[in-house]
Amino acid sequence: MDIITALVDHHQELRQLYRESEEDPARFTEFVRHLIVHHTMEEKYFYDLLQEINAARHDALEAVNEHHIIELIIKDAEGFPREHDNFPIKVEGLGEYTTHHLDEEEADIFPLARTLFAPDDLVDLGKFFLEAKQKLLTIELPEVPQAIHGRAAASVAVPPGSHGLGIGSLK
Numbered sequence: 001m002d003i004i005t006a007l008v009d010h011h012q013e014l015r016q017l018y019r020e021s022e023e024d025p026a027r028f029t030e031f032v033r034h035l036i037v038h039h040t041m042e043e044k045y046f047y048d049l050l051q052e053i054n055a056a057r058h059d060a061l062e063a064v065n066e067h068h069i070i071e072l073i074i075k076d077a078e079g080f081p082r083e084h085d086n087f088p089i090k091v092e093g094l095g096e097y098t099t100h101h102l103d104e105e106e107a108d109i110f111p112l113a114r115t116l117f118a119p120d121d122l123v124d125l126g127k128f129f130l131e132a133k134q135k136l137l138t139i140e141l142p143e144v145p146q147a148i149h150g151r152a153a154a155s156v157a158v159p160p161g162s163h164g165l166g167i168g169s170l171k
């Protein structure tokens with residue numbers, strides 16, 4: 001399967017996960033997981049190369065910039081309480097922007113790319129994309145044991161500014 005077909009297939013999965021997240025906020029995590037994997041692999045195996053072609057450079061940069069905007073929307077939605085009545089509005093905002101991006105890729109960027117890449121390269125890139133997608137989506141990260149959470153919560157407060165302030169600590 002060439003990379004453009006593989007990307008469009010994954011777009012269909014993303015659209016489905018968005019619809020499911022609208023019905024059930026518990027599906028939101030899965031939607032976001034797929035979206036992040038999609039962006040990472042689409043950049044590595046498609047846009048990094050497309051940027052090197054003058055005729056497509058502007059479109060490629062615009063698409064990668066849209067990935068960054070989508071990731072900002074994800075950060076915002078992730079920091080919003082799932083049980084809040086307005087959480088579905090956050091999901092809708094993310095879904096609508098993402099849908100715009102997917103539609104634009106399919107209507108404009110992918111047809112252009114088909115005229116610029118060698119067909120054999122598209123097939124090889126498709127293999128890399130599918131292998132990476134499969135690996136990244138089946139990764140299982142170890143959970144932090146409750147005992148460590150407990151000790152962390154019970155520890156003496158560190159002065160502000162003495163440690164990095166990750167997004168997670170703002171929730």
Ligand SMILES: [Fe+2]
Nearest residue numbers: 042063101105
């Ligand atoms: Fe994209």
Ligand SMILES: [Fe+2]
Nearest residue numbers: 066100101104
């Ligand atoms: Fe756009």
Ligand SMILES: [Fe+2]
Nearest residue numbers: 007042102105
């Ligand atoms: Fe895409």
